Amino acid sequence: MSPQKSNIFIAAIITLCVSLLSLHAEPSKKYDTSMRAHAQLKKIIIPVVDFERLTLREALESVTIKIRQLPDKKGSNFMIRDLDGHFENYRVTLQLSNIPADVLLEYIANQVRANIQYTGHAIVFSPLPTPGK
Numbered sequence: 343m344s345p346q347k348s349n350i351f352i353a354a355i356i357t358l359c360v361s362l363l364s365l366h367a368e369p370s371k372k373y374d375t376s377m378r379a380h381a382q383l384k385k386i387i388i389p390v391v392d393f394e395r396l397t398l399r400e401a402l403e404s405v406t407i408k409i410r411q412l413p414d415k416k417g418s419n420f421m422i423r424d425l426d427g428h429f430e431n432y433r434v435t436l437q438l439s440n441i442p443a444d445v446l447l448e449y450i451a452n453q454v455r456a457n458i459q460y461t462g463h464a465i466v467f468s469p470l471p472t473p474g475k
Contacts, residue, residue: 379418380460383444386415391446395433398422398454398467405450409443418443419464428469429454 388408393401399422406417422429432454438446451458451467459466 377460379462379465380444383418383447383465384442386412386443388441388443388446389439391436391438391441393434393436395435397433398429398450398456401434401450402467405443405446421464421466423466423468426469429456429467 386409388405391408393404396404402420402422406420409415410417434450434453436446436449436453438449441449447458447465450456454467455470456467457470459468
């Protein structure tokens, strides 16, 4: 193989390797972002929670307000995926104090039978799969 063909071949292999590495970097970047969002919520302590028969949307709006009231905190972006109206049948009732925000979200999810997914841009609530479907 001539030196010129050898250099072209090596350049093609390097380009392919860089492309493959960038493909693998994206999921880990997404994973890092979602892990970071979850870790930040663990650090946020909500002083008082008093929910009585709130819808999921009302509970998440209340959590956002409570987080924004804390010094140097921004609210999280919540998204509800519920095409079948699953969450309309559930209400959230909680009385807690000094609870980490991530634990509060888990309690809310348990009461409405929801799954929580932390993405890079939002915390997504979706119905748990129904057994037998």
